[in-house]
Amino acid sequence: MDRVPILRLGDCLLVTVQVDMHDELAMSLQDDLTNKIVATKARGVLIDISALEMVDSFIGRMLGNIASMSRILDAQTVVVGMQPAVAITLVELGLSLPGIRTALNVDAGLALLRRALDRGDEGGYVD
Amino acid sequence: MNRLASRLPAIVEQHQREILAEWVRLQLESGNWRAGRLQESQLRDESQKFIGLLAGTLQNTVQFDARNAQWAELREFLSELSRSRATQGFSPSQVATFVFSLKQPIFGRLRLALAKEPEALADAMWEINTLLDALGLYTTEVYQQAREAVISRQQEELIELSTPVVELWPGILALPLIGTLDSERTQVVMETLLQRLVATGSSIAVIDITGVPTVDTLVAQHLLKTVSAAQLMGADCIISGIRPQIAQTIVHLGIDLSAVATKASLSDAFALALKRRGLAVTSSTAAARG
Structure with missing residues (x-):
């Protein structure tokens, strides 16, 4: 069974979703990621969804859940590279992913994460 | 017969x-x-x-x-x-x-x-x-x-012509809207803007509504949707060109635009965009004198 690769990048984790997410894959990603955050003591999580072309409400909620779980484990989540079509779909579904930071690409996401960690934010609330 | x-x-x-x-x-x-x-x-x-x-x-x-x-x-x-x-x-x-x-x-x-x-x-x-x-x-x-x-x-043709997205500065896009916004047009506007955000790697978009004659709840909802979609992609939006009557209408209708930065004129919005990107415009003559 295919899994979503989770790469370690200093004290951050980079999750690159390269295939269309189906529900089972999304569930296993939640397991893998939470385990990995605990194992590596990661402070930040970058989820690159630039290859994701379709989302449904389940995947949208799953992204929100991952962010909440990471926050509890003291890691900040940034979702990067969302495609226009995906963004429109999520807005139409009424899922504006509150509490999740977003960035245009991995570079910008990493910079955002770095700034946030340097400021010493407590993983938590996004203004 | x-x-x-x-x-x-x-x-x-x-x-x-x-x-x-x-x-x-x-x-x-x-x-x-x-x-x-x-x-x-x-x-x-x-x-x-x-x-x-x-x-x-x-x-x-x-x-x-x-x-x-x-x-x-x-x-x-x-x-x-x-x-x-x-x-x-x-x-x-x-x-x-x-x-x-x-x-x-x-x-x-x-x-x-x-x-x-x-x-x-x-x-x-x-x-x-x-x-x-x-x-x-x-x-x-x-x-x-x-x-x-x-x-x-x-x-x-009208729909295509009426949605130009221009780059004001590297990383800052502007979308001057002219004419009434209906659902179909907003869809095109949204798609064009988001695609240009990706193509240019811009992190700030200024939506200028000087040319929009009236703002009702539907138009406001369309605008807010566009802003949310851009935010999901990691870009900030600033709405500019809000005329006095429109500001009154928005408040009377009870539309909540507090989630979005709003400015009265495009130049104000541009100044804010530059500030957010850590840029500043200075007078070169003053520098020469100094």
Whole structure:
């Protein structure tokens, strides 16, 4: 069974979703990621969804859940590279992913994460 | 009642030339053709062609059926005629009158030919009447379709023209909106803006609504959707060009724009965008003096 690769990048984790997410894959990603955050003591999580072309409400909620779980484990989540079509779909579904930071690409996401960690934010609330 | 085969085709075929002459004379007299930019010679040619095709097709069938291949040639001719008349500035009723006006000469001819057979005369009259009505209505239909095609093409062009996304500065996009925002347009605006955000890697977009005449709850909702979608992609939006009346309307309608940065003018929004990107504009003369 295919899994979503989770790469370690200093004290951050980079999750690159390269295939269309189906529900089972999304569930296993939640397991893998939470385990990995605990194992590596990661402070930040970058989820690159630039290859994701379709989302449904389940995947949208799953992204929100991952962010909440990471926050509890003291890691900040940034979702990067969302495609226009995906963004429109999520807005139409009424899922504006509150509490999740977003960035245009991995570079910008990493910079955002770095700034946030340097400021010493407590993983938590996004203004 | 086992009726004899229709007499209509034979009569039209036989007296084609007389009917044509009469028809053209009537049309020229009526002056209807002068309404548009039509030459007399063209009117003659078209009349001749039409009656020729009609007489030919009548040999096979007297029932008009737009889907029947037997009528294909005549249908083609009428479509072409209708379209060209539409561009020449004729009204749909004038185009249909071209076909309807053929009734009089044919009726006259039928009356002469079938004077002694009232039953056959009535039948033939009925046939040609129904047939020409159907053909006349067909021209109107084509005319309308041609007009609708023009309208929908213009609508598309308008939508494309009205959503320019310009780059104010590397990393700062502006979207000057002009005209009323409806759902369809907002969809195009949203898609264009988001695609340009990705293409240029911009992190700030200024949506300028100076040219939007009115803002109601629907327009505001569309704007907020665009802003949320851009935020999901990791870009900030600033709404600018809010006129005093529009600010009042927004508050009276109870629309909550607090999630979005709003500025009165595009230049204010641009200044804010530069500030967010850590840039500043300074006067070079002041620097030289200093």
